[in-house]
Amino acid sequence: MSALIQHTEPAPTRLPPDWSGIGGCVLPVAPGAATALLDGHALVLTVTDSLVAEVDFTEHRCGPGTVLWIRPGQAVRCGEPPGETATILFRSGLFGPEELPGLAPDDPAGPAARPLALPAPDVLRAAFAHLTADAAGTPDPIAAALLRHQLAAVLLRLRALEPPVDPAGHVEGRTFERFQRRLEEGYPHTRRVEDYAAELGCSVRTLTRASLALTGRTAKQVVDDRVALQARRLLAATPLSVAEVGRILGFGEPTNFGRFFHRETGLSPGQFRGRYAAGSDGGIPGQRRPTD
Template sequence: MSALIQHTEPAPTRLPPDWSGIGGCALPVAADAATVLLDSHALVLAGTGPLDAEVDFTEHLCAPGTALWVRPGQAVRFGEPPGDTATIVFRSGLFGPEELPDLAPDDPSGPGARPLSVPHPESLRTAFGNLTADADGPPGPVAAALLRHQLAAVLLRLRLAEPAVDPAGHVEGRTFERFQRRLEEGYPHTRRVEDYAAELGCSVRTLTRASLALTGRTAKQVVDDRVALQARRLLAATPLSVAEVGRILGFGEPTNFGRFFHRETGLSPGQFRGRYATGPDGIPGQRRPTD
């Protein structure tokens, strides 16, 4: 979870119990509630009807039987779910980065970031139900270990359902993954691609080539996209002032933050916050910045 969440008001989200760090619920936030920043992982399995979900200002209509993995710190809002929608919530840090094969649960770019069609969704629904029932049972170390194994099985099932990655981009993929991990720690402090390249021991050209191969965006655009996303999260889901949001993101002057935000979104921070709160057209799309 991003350290920046500590600067925000507590979000009214469903938290897993402290004794296991894993629990179950219908949705992680109340249906039709205002957008909030999620403070735990949430695996949402749509029921027999479609589920409307907005994650980081992108609308998703989750078809029946599909899964969506929402990460800590993401801005989320849900419509009224079908009655049999199920959610597993779990805290960060339950699994080490190499503990599950080809899967780091705390990686924000992991599987299920978009609605994911899962083979045999009824089997996954049964797994969700068993985990939720066990989480509601008597607490203890044996029960906590059981929940952890059940969660690992669910996560690996989602990983298997994710489309295979083209091995031709394997080298660029590894470079971009390292870049993303470092960016999650460093974006409040620096927006210079040269700084990230130096920390990763590669050139700016290497980072740009990897970024273009994986996202179609330059490394500089990837950095600016991440800063702009966090700005939108904080403006939409917290009472922080525009100046406070700018300071959190490393802008010494509100005017500098305002110019950056307008360049990235086409709106001033105040316009974005007002339009997000009252406008019928939803979140404005992010304008592609010039490099």
């Protein structure tokens, strides 16, 4: 049985102050509450003991001295923290795509997507404390600029600890990165790989080759994975009906959405929602294997 506690009330998410877009708290969602979709970024530092956090239906056990980066739109729930945790929240769009070397914070991929062990956790703990204190101070442009520079230093430190697996100059890596960015915008509107290839000015074969090289999955599977993930997020964390979720994701008929969802997860949308809310011992199905 998962160590996470499941309640029926929607989980309130924390938000950073508008004047800076950066703030601090203990956890981004109320511990023990139901799943929530995060509105911004959250860097969660586990200081003592361990924390159980579920992000996009994957359970992470965050030991002392680790940091977990939760991205906007991800489905999140947290267990009751047994020890001390600290979270830095920041909104999307604070940094341009080329502003931080080797790191575009608003891209879905990046460091600390799984708990990242810190060689010197006290350094990051002190940085979190400074950020939290400054974010609670008097709003003014100098304070906002200081917060932004402090956050940039933290994000670059995380990138240095966990560099990209694929070199920036790798052709297939660059192709897949462009594909991912376009997919984040386009998945509610089209699931055709041909459409993405045309927009990126390449062939379907090129996208498939890049996808297989980076993920082991075809371009079509990458697209379907993204749509299925969003469906699971909306079913688990919102009161939207199954038909509404299907329409949001571009399915004109609920039956077509149901067939797609069952193919991807092995459950109907209704079964998934009921099984997830019930906290079943069997776990929550993920993406199809490449051989499926």
